[in-house]
Structure formats: structure tokens, C-alpha cells
Amino acid sequence: MSATFDPVDFLVEAVPIDSTDEAVDEMREFLVETLAAHGVEATVDGAGNTVATKGSGDADAPHIVLNTHIDTVPPHVPLERDDAAGVIRGRGSCDAKGPLAALLSAFLATDPGDAGRLTLAITPDEEVLSTGAAALDLDGDMYIVGEPTGLDVCNAAKGRFQGTITLSGVAAHAAEPESGVNTIFAVEQVLSVLRAFDADREPHSSLGPATLTPTTIEGGSATNQIPADCRIVVDRRTIPPETAESFRDALATQLRAAVPDDVGVDFSLTDRPTPFLEAFATDADDPLVETLAAAAREASETTGRTGGTVRPFTAATEASYFAPAPTVVFGPGDLADDEGAVAHAEREYVKTEDVRAAAAAVESTLGDLF
Structure with a gap:
């Protein structure tokens, strides 16, 4: 992870920002300012996507894209930090500002140089019509899509x-x-x-x-x-x-x-302005899947989880827009736990050690793939 960027500190600042429905301007500005503070210039396109790129590899070098979303479902739930339990609660803590914090940490810590290109693409409107993701045209060779997967690597979704x-x-x-x-x-x-x-x-x-x-x-x-x-x-x-x-x-x-x-x-x-979210599946033996799964297993050893299991994602996801390029869904947090719903629920939370583990796993994966 970056020595000057702490994904948990970022998350603590991000969760209080209301980004429900279309109210994402403040959160997007915070993201752009955070990137600028770490020497990275980001652009915001006409669809509201925040895009930043590193590296300058030639046409044969890999282009890896890190993607997640900044919008959250209503109602907004205020931040509640429980340091004793190592938990951050509030709307977006796991869906998907926790995954965003992890991807951003890995992005800032990685410099592909001339070995390839690394793009961070953060979309609005994922929870409604996916107008942001539908407008992206990145031509990536591999995609890591941030969602709460409990540190498992999800290589397919209906x-x-x-x-x-x-x-x-x-x-x-x-x-x-x-x-x-x-x-x-x-x-x-x-x-x-x-x-x-x-x-x-x-x-x-x-x-x-x-x-x-x-x-x-x-x-x-x-x-x-x-x-x-x-x-x-x-x-x-x-x-x-x-x-x-x-x-x-x-x-x-x-x-x-x-x-x-x-x-x-x-x-x-049903009429909609964007394509439906179709099914996708990336081969379990694809280098992206195997590399991230190994990194997630190693990073999760200190969390009490057995992360790194390769399995399907149980919800529909914008990852389908990026297939058939090798694509996985990965991140800290859970859609649900033994007590019930977590994502989209009033009790939404994420464990801080999972956020750090996810960041470490993605950073390690990028280091191996570039």
C-alpha cells in the first residue's frame, strides 16, 4: 500500500459524504482532490466518470482497469466508527466506498512505467441505470471491479x-x-x-x-x-x-x-437508456483470477477470513460491460452476513482490516501482472 495514502483514513472521510442517487458531485470532487494531492491528474467525462491513468506501455503492454462506483442507495446513513471492533459503519462503507478505498490505494501505490497502463475509472449511477459505466470506452485488457465480495474473487455473475x-x-x-x-x-x-x-x-x-x-x-x-x-x-x-x-x-x-x-x-x-447487465464469466485459470486469488488468500491471513475463494458474484454487476475481457469482482465487505443484509441496509459496515487486506491484494496483483 502507498506509504502516503491510508485507505481507512480515506474511507472515514468518504462515508459522511452523501452520494445517494444523483447527489455525487461532492464525493466526486473529494476523489479528484485526493488524486491531485497524490500527484495524479484526473478527468471527469460527460457521463460523470472520474478517470485517471498511469504508465505508458506500448500496444503490446497490458492495460489494467480498476473500476467501482461512487453513488450509493438512499437513505444516507451517517458515519459511525468503532475502533475497538475495527468497524466502519454508514452508507457506502462496503458498497462501494470500501472497495473504492482499496482500489485507490493500490492505484496510487503502483507505477507501471513503460510496462503497461493502469487506469482508475470511477462511475456514477451504478445503483440505477449504469449510465457512467455504459459510457466508458477504455479498451482494457483486464478489469478489477470493486464490490463487497468478502475478499473472494468473483469471476462470474448472472x-x-x-x-x-x-x-x-x-x-x-x-x-x-x-x-x-x-x-x-x-x-x-x-x-x-x-x-x-x-x-x-x-x-x-x-x-x-x-x-x-x-x-x-x-x-x-x-x-x-x-x-x-x-x-x-x-x-x-x-x-x-x-x-x-x-x-x-x-x-x-x-x-x-x-x-x-x-x-x-x-x-x-423494459425501456432503459443503457444496456441491460448481462451475464459474464472469466475462466477460473485466467492469470488475472489466479493472481488475485493467491494475493487475496495471503492478504486475508491476518483478518480471520479465508479470502481468495474463486466463486460467482451473487448480484448483477457492471462488470458485464467490460467482458469478454478478463474481468473479476473483488473487494472488502459483504452483501450479507449471518445476521442479514449488510449492503443497502441500515446496518451497512465494513471491517477496516478487510479494507487494508483488499488494498494489499490488489497492489500485489498489479505488481505481478505488470
């Missing part, structure tokens, strides 16, 4: 898509049901399609099976009227190599084949 199935029929008086087309009856066929959609699909070797779940349903407008429309929202947790477009086309085809001809059926993905 994606998440969302869409709406719309059924259309003909309204009529409920006393004369045969004079209309009841869309709610067609829900039976829709649910059969959803249940069987992945029946012939092999699970992913580490991510397991994809899932397709109906989450909301609404239809009809009067209790004595045949409903002429019905809408079902579905949540898709996907595995490679499925894309949003291939999922949409496959489900639409199966629905049309199953739903009665007199019922109109449409399936559309």
Missing part, C-alpha cells in the same frame, strides 16, 4: 433482464363471456411457458441455472367485465451466452406458439 408480457383480447359483459376474449384465461399458457422455458438448457458450470420469474400481474378494469388486457412483468436472471435480444426473441416465439390465436401477445424488454 445478468438481469426485465420485460413485460402484454396479452390483448376483447372486452365484454361478464354475463356473456363468450362474446369477448378473456386475457386472464391465457395466463395459464403463459405461466406454462415460463415454467418450462429453461427445461432443455444446461446450467452454467459455476453460475448454475438461469431463472425466469413472473413478479407482477395486472389486468382488467371492472369486476363484471371480461378483461381485454393483462400484463405480466418477468425477471430474468441469465447465464452466458444469452443476450437480452436472444432472450426476448426466444420468449416471444414460445409465447406466441402457446397462447390461443384469438389472444394477442407481445413481449417487450
Whole structure:
């Protein structure tokens, strides 16, 4: 770790800064000022990304990107520091200002010189639409994405898509049901399609099976009227190599084949200004995965953890925007512990020794890869 930068001190200053939703200006200014204080000039692009680069390697030299986000979910939770327990509490302490502190420490401590390039890319809007990450065009050879993984190295994650199935029929008086087309009856066929959609699909070797779940349903407008429309929202947790477009086309085809001809059926993905977070998977024997896992195991020896396990990340992540380049998700803190939710919860916290261990592991990895 850098002799002049302490990731825990940075975190103690960062957590009190409210960066919920779109209110990230103050946190971004703090990050830019911190980099400047350590001799690094950062730029802020039109999407609000903070980007800084070191090194000047030629085209064949590796370009490694360190990425995480500065926005946090509401409501803001004030800083609470418990030095006796070695814990920092507050919004963003683990998601993802703790990972940011670790990545920033490793970035400041590493000088690739002419052996390659090292980029720190910190995005806004990760918790909503990922407009920052979607705008990045870095052409990296390897990516380390900071999220709370308990010092494990996550080399894969499911994606998440969302869409709406719309059924259309003909309204009529409920006393004369045969004079209309009841869309709610067609829900039976829709649910059969959803249940069987992945029946012939092999699970992913580490991510397991994809899932397709109906989450909301609404239809009809009067209790004595045949409903002429019905809408079902579905949540898709996907595995490679499925894309949003291939999922949409496959489900639409199966629905049309199953739903009665007199019922109109449409399936559309939810409109959003950025691509959906798709599934990604980096080979477990990729040098980035193996190097960081070994470094995490060594760094976590003093923390009481058994860090460095290679496993999938359990939430959707912007890491999918950087694949198929070798990409891993890594950082201090946990999404949840034995007591319940940690990230996004009122009790959000991170252990200071984990922050230091994560910083040491990333720094060691960069030293080995450059």
C-alpha cells in the first residue's frame, strides 16, 4: 500500500459524504482532490466518470482497469466508527466506498512505467441505470471491479433482464363471456411457458441455472367485465451466452406458439437508456483470477477470513460491460452476513482490516501482472 495514502483514513472521510442517487458531485470532487494531492491528474467525462491513468506501455503492454462506483442507495446513513471492533459503519462503507478505498490505494501505490497502463475509472449511477459505466470506452485488457465480495474473487455473475408480457383480447359483459376474449384465461399458457422455458438448457458450470420469474400481474378494469388486457412483468436472471435480444426473441416465439390465436401477445424488454447487465464469466485459470486469488488468500491471513475463494458474484454487476475481457469482482465487505443484509441496509459496515487486506491484494496483483 502507498506509504502516503491510508485507505481507512480515506474511507472515514468518504462515508459522511452523501452520494445517494444523483447527489455525487461532492464525493466526486473529494476523489479528484485526493488524486491531485497524490500527484495524479484526473478527468471527469460527460457521463460523470472520474478517470485517471498511469504508465505508458506500448500496444503490446497490458492495460489494467480498476473500476467501482461512487453513488450509493438512499437513505444516507451517517458515519459511525468503532475502533475497538475495527468497524466502519454508514452508507457506502462496503458498497462501494470500501472497495473504492482499496482500489485507490493500490492505484496510487503502483507505477507501471513503460510496462503497461493502469487506469482508475470511477462511475456514477451504478445503483440505477449504469449510465457512467455504459459510457466508458477504455479498451482494457483486464478489469478489477470493486464490490463487497468478502475478499473472494468473483469471476462470474448472472445478468438481469426485465420485460413485460402484454396479452390483448376483447372486452365484454361478464354475463356473456363468450362474446369477448378473456386475457386472464391465457395466463395459464403463459405461466406454462415460463415454467418450462429453461427445461432443455444446461446450467452454467459455476453460475448454475438461469431463472425466469413472473413478479407482477395486472389486468382488467371492472369486476363484471371480461378483461381485454393483462400484463405480466418477468425477471430474468441469465447465464452466458444469452443476450437480452436472444432472450426476448426466444420468449416471444414460445409465447406466441402457446397462447390461443384469438389472444394477442407481445413481449417487450423494459425501456432503459443503457444496456441491460448481462451475464459474464472469466475462466477460473485466467492469470488475472489466479493472481488475485493467491494475493487475496495471503492478504486475508491476518483478518480471520479465508479470502481468495474463486466463486460467482451473487448480484448483477457492471462488470458485464467490460467482458469478454478478463474481468473479476473483488473487494472488502459483504452483501450479507449471518445476521442479514449488510449492503443497502441500515446496518451497512465494513471491517477496516478487510479494507487494508483488499488494498494489499490488489497492489500485489498489479505488481505481478505488470
